[in-house]
Amino acid sequence: MFFIMGISQKKKRLDYAQMAICANCGRLSQVEVYMVYQYFMFFFIPLFKWGKQYFAVSNCCHSAVELPREIGSRIERGESVTLDASILSGGIQAKACDSCGFQTVEDFDYCPKCGAKLR
Numbered sequence: 001m002f003f004i005m006g007i008s009q010k011k012k013r014l015d016y017a018q019m020a021i022c023a024n025c026g027r028l029s030q031v032e033v034y035m036v037y038q039y040f041m042f043f044f045i046p047l048f049k050w051g052k053q054y055f056a057v058s059n060c061c062h063s064a065v066e067l068p069r070e071i072g073s074r075i076e077r078g079e080s081v082t083l084d085a086s087i088l089s090g091g092i093q094a095k096a097c098d099s100c101g102f103q104t105v106e107d108f109d110y111c112p113k114c115g116a117k118l119r
Contacts, residue, residue, distance in 0.1 A: 003042070003043075004042070004043050004044065005040070005041060005042045005043070006040075006041055007038060007039070007040050007041075008038070008039060008041065009036065009037070009038050009039075010036070010037060010039060011034055011035070011036050011101050012034065012035045012036075012037075013032060013033075013034055014032075014033045014034065014035055014054075014075050014076055015078065016032065016033040016075045016081070017030055017031070017032055018030070018031045018082065018083055019031070020058070020083065020085070020088055021085065021088075022058040022060050022061060022063060022088075023063070023065070023085075023088050023089035024058065024061050024063035025058075025060055025061045025063070027060045027061075028060075029058040029059045029060035029061075030058070030059045031056050031057065031058050031059075031083060031088065032056070032057050032059065033054060033055070033056050033057075033067065033072065033075050034054070034055045034057055034064075035052055035053070035054055035055075035072065035076060036052070036053045036054075036055065036103065037049045037050065037051055037052045037053070038050055038051045052069070052072070052073075053066060053069075053072075054066070054067040054068075054069065054071070054072025054073075054075070054076075055067065055096075055103060056083060056087070056088060057096060061119060062095075062096050062098060062119060063095070063096075064095070064096045064103055065087070065088055065089075066105075067083075067087065068087075071083070071087065095108070095118045095119070097111040097113065097114060097116055097118060098116065098119070099111065099114050099116035100113050100114040100116070102114065104118075
């Protein structure tokens with residue numbers, strides 16, 4: 001008898017979209033919110049999640065800003081939330097890979113996960 005289990009990371013797009021000025025490039029773009037989390041699976045069934053992080057990603061240059069946990073959880077629950085310029089310009093500026101979706105706050109030119117060039 002053997003068991004199939006493991007730990008993995010998942011990125012989930014939340015049902016949220018807002019038009020805003022991008023803090024990175026200054027263009028008007030749509031901002032989407034993503035939740036990134038770790039999960040434990042047993043026989044390919046996810047059992048529990050931990051380490052949730054929320055990111056607001058602009059569609060123009062794919063720059064990402066980490067959102068405070070309380071705002072991200074409100075968006076996840078479906079509450080009406082408006083992200084203002086102070087939230088979108090502050091916090092940790094993160095880069096997201098167009099190929100694999102990996103997000104990093106360090107200043108890499110290439111994605112450490114798949115090797116694609118970061119914008």
